[in-house]
Amino acid sequence: MRYVSTRGGVPPTSLSEALAAGLAPDGGLYVPESLPRLEPSTAPPGDLADTCAWLLAPFFAGDALAEELPAICREALDFPVPRVPLGSDGASVLELFHGPTAAFKDVGARFLAACLSRLPRGDARPLTILVATSGDTGAAVAGAFHRRPGFEVVILYPDGRVSARQAHQLGAFGNNVRAFAVAGAFDDCQRLVKQAFADADLRAARPLGSANSISLGRLLPQMSYYAHAALGHWRATGEALDFIVPTGNLGNAFAALLARACGLPIGQIVLATNANRTLPDWLREGGYRGRASVATLANAMDVGDPSNAERLAWLLPTPEARSAALSADWVDDETIRASIRRVAESHGMALCPHTACAAAVLARRRADGDMRPWCLAATAHPAKFDSIVEPLLGLNVPVPPALQALLDRPAQAEPLAADFAALRAALLGT
Numbered sequence: 001m002r003y004v005s006t007r008g009g010v011p012p013t014s015l016s017e018a019l020a021a022g023l024a025p026d027g028g029l030y031v032p033e034s035l036p037r038l039e040p041s042t043a044p045p046g047d048l049a050d051t052c053a054w055l056l057a058p059f060f061a062g063d064a065l066a067e068e069l070p071a072i073c074r075e076a077l078d079f080p081v082p083r084v085p086l087g088s089d090g091a092s093v094l095e096l097f098h099g100p101t102a103a104f105k106d107v108g109a110r111f112l113a114a115c116l117s118r119l120p121r122g123d124a125r126p127l128t129i130l131v132a133t134s135g136d137t138g139a140a141v142a143g144a145f146h147r148r149p150g151f152e153v154v155i156l157y158p159d160g161r162v163s164a165r166q167a168h169q170l171g172a173f174g175n176n177v178r179a180f181a182v183a184g185a186f187d188d189c190q191r192l193v194k195q196a197f198a199d200a201d202l203r204a205a206r207p208l209g210s211a212n213s214i215s216l217g218r219l220l221p222q223m224s225y226y227a228h229a230a231l232g233h234w235r236a237t238g239e240a241l242d243f244i245v246p247t248g249n250l251g252n253a254f255a256a257l258l259a260r261a262c263g264l265p266i267g268q269i270v271l272a273t274n275a276n277r278t279l280p281d282w283l284r285e286g287g288y289r290g291r292a293s294v295a296t297l298a299n300a301m302d303v304g305d306p307s308n309a310e311r312l313a314w315l316l317p318t319p320e321a322r323s324a325a326l327s328a329d330w331v332d333d334e335t336i337r338a339s340i341r342r343v344a345e346s347h348g349m350a351l352c353p354h355t356a357c358a359a360a361v362l363a364r365r366r367a368d369g370d371m372r373p374w375c376l377a378a379t380a381h382p383a384k385f386d387s388i389v390e391p392l393l394g395l396n397v398p399v400p401p402a403l404q405a406l407l408d409r410p411a412q413a414e415p416l417a418a419d420f421a422a423l424r425a426a427l428l429g430t
């Protein structure tokens with residue numbers, strides 16, 4: 001399989017090259033040259049890592065990493081991703097948050113790290129993975145590259161706009177990981193990263209690598225949990241599984257669309273956003289209008305101009321194709337709060353604010369008489385957002401052991417102005 005750019009401006013590229021590059025040289029996002037057709041009945045009966053190796057084999061075919069794929073899947077997907085019932089009406093929750101940093105981004109970040117550490121590099125200097133994060137990406141990437149020889153990690157996060165536990169997590173790795181608290185919004189952090197990648201002198205002095213959600217190495221493995229859950233449901237019932245996916249930059253939900261396009265038994269796909277309603281507006285009105293992000297309770301989804309919209313427009317080029325393939329709905333902060341309370345009261349389940357957006361969208365559909373067995377993608381552990389969830393529920397959410405281990409360590413972040421000269425000086429140590 002070779003990869004091309006959504007903007008069509010680069011020759012077909014190998015997977016290894018696309019993984020190392022991150023963004024395509026023409027500014028577009030890498031996408032597969034063609035979509036493989038997978039026959040569900042040929043999927044192995046094993047665990048998530050087995051499903052992932054089967055699913056991604058055609059995407060790795062012909063690449064230097066192909067032989068390593070099963071080992072990469074074993075290494076990256078070494079935690080459970082259970083699907084648990086939500087009440088008794090057939091709905092379920094796919095818990096993507098049992099990895100080391102308690103959010104679904106562990107899947108993509110660990111897979112990418114497992115790939116990159118197997119790629120030969122013609123440079124003896126360490127590769128600095130530079131990431132902007134609205135909270136969870138930075139921790140997942142830091143966790144995935146922490147203490148990996150040959151890598152350093154630099155995280156930029158918006159000061160004061162991530163939860164206290166997220167901030168602590170970001171600063172708690174130390175060793176080869178540096179966290180910067182940027183005086184600005186997530187969009188400022190993203191702009192600084194883009195400026196750094198565009199600065200040839202800086203990159204010559206300090207080799208940079210990317211790990212943001214546009215990276216193929218994060219996107220591809222995210223297909224595996226949709227595939228695995230859908231195959232399980234299909235084997236048991238003969239039916240496709242429908243998903244509601246909390247959505248920000250559209251990386252997670254795009255993986256579900258891609259898995260379905262390859263023939264996996266996935267039915268409807270619904271995007272659930274917070275008040276950053278660019279995607280629901282686009283799907284309803286037709287014209288894409290990126291905008292500045294607004295701060296919400298579901299902060300990891302505070303994205304006003306989702307990068308992966310470009311991949312969606314590649315996969316589904318017309319408004320008709322898009323509205324046939326998916327739908328989207330958005331919820332405000334009051335609805336997020338009400339959703340967290342309602343699910344806890346009715347089902348005894350604590351949800352993070354992001355997953356609560358999906359639950360609110362499900363509740364609207366149930367109110368309209370839709371009784372399909374929807375599966376909600378649960379993107380983070382509620383304990384990561386204790387300051388929001390606990391006051392609403394009046395109880396403490398137990399902290400998973402991996403998150404507790406990070407919280408028990410001292411944390412340190414360096415303040416940084418939202419200014420490229422400041423980042424450049426910090427990276428070059430000048």
Ligand SMILES: *Cc1c(COP(=O)(O)O)cnc(C)c1O
Nearest residue numbers: 136248249250251252300379380
């Ligand atoms: C990143 C994140 C999202 C949004 O995922 P996208 O791939 O950007 O759409 C949702 N929930 C949580 C908890 C996240 O960390």
